[in-house]
Amino acid sequence: MALVVSDAPAFGSAEWWEARYRSGDIPWDTGIVPPEVEALISSGQVARGWALDLGCGSGVSSRYLAQHGFHVVGVDLAQSALVRGHRAAQAAGLSVLFCRGDVSSLGFLRVRATLALDIGCFHALSPERRPSYVTSLAHHLVPGAFYLLYAFEPFQHEGETAPRGAGPTDIGRFAPYFVLQWAQHGRDGERPAAWYLFRRSALSVRSSPLQTA
C-alpha cells in the first residue's frame, strides 16, 4: 500500500493562512468595512476603550475602529497580513497595535476591551481550540463589552468528512459569559453564514464552575 505524504499545510494552521496571503488567494480581503461593524459603532452603544480585532487579517476593520476612537489590538497568525495592516495604518496616520498570536490563547494581552470583533476567524478554529477561545476572550472583555462575530454556519467541504463552520453548539459555548443580543442568518455565496452580537456578562471567568481562564 502506498503512503501518500502531503507537504501542503493543514487547514487552519499558521502556515496555511500565511500561504493564502502570500499567494493572494484572499477573497475575504475586500478592503470594505462590513456594514454590520459600521452600524454597531454608529449606534453609539459601545463605550470607547480598547478594541480587539481577532483574526484581523490586513486590518481593514482595525483601522476603522482606530478612526472611531478606539485603542485597537489586531491579532492574527499570518505575518504577511500583519505587515500589510501595519503599513496601511502607518500610511493613514493611525495607531493600531498588530500582534502575531493565536486568538484561542490571548494571555499575551494585558488589556480588557469594551469591544471585540471576529470576522471570519472563529469558524476556522479546530474544535479543540474553541473552548479556550471563548474563555480567553471572556477574560479580556469588561462586563457589558460587545462582541460581534461573523461566521460560516456548518457546511461540507469537498473531500472532508467533518463539516467546517460554526453551528448552534459552538454559539452555545459563549454562554454564560456572553448574552446573545441578536443573530442574523444569511448566505455568503454558496455558504450559510451568520452575524451574532453578544454582550459580555458579569460572570468572572475565574469564578465560573465550568472553566478556568
Ligand SMILES: C[S@@+](CC[C@H](N)C(=O)[O-])C[C@H]1O[C@@H](n2cnc3c(N)ncnc32)[C@H](O)[C@@H]1O
Ligand atoms: C477569513 S480571514 C478574515 C480576516 C479579516 N477579519 C477580514 O475580515 O478581512 C481569517 C483570519 O483569521 C486569521 N486566523 C485564523 N486562525 C487564527 C488563530 N488561531 N489566531 C489568530 N488568527 C487566526 C487568519 O490568518 C486570517 O487572517
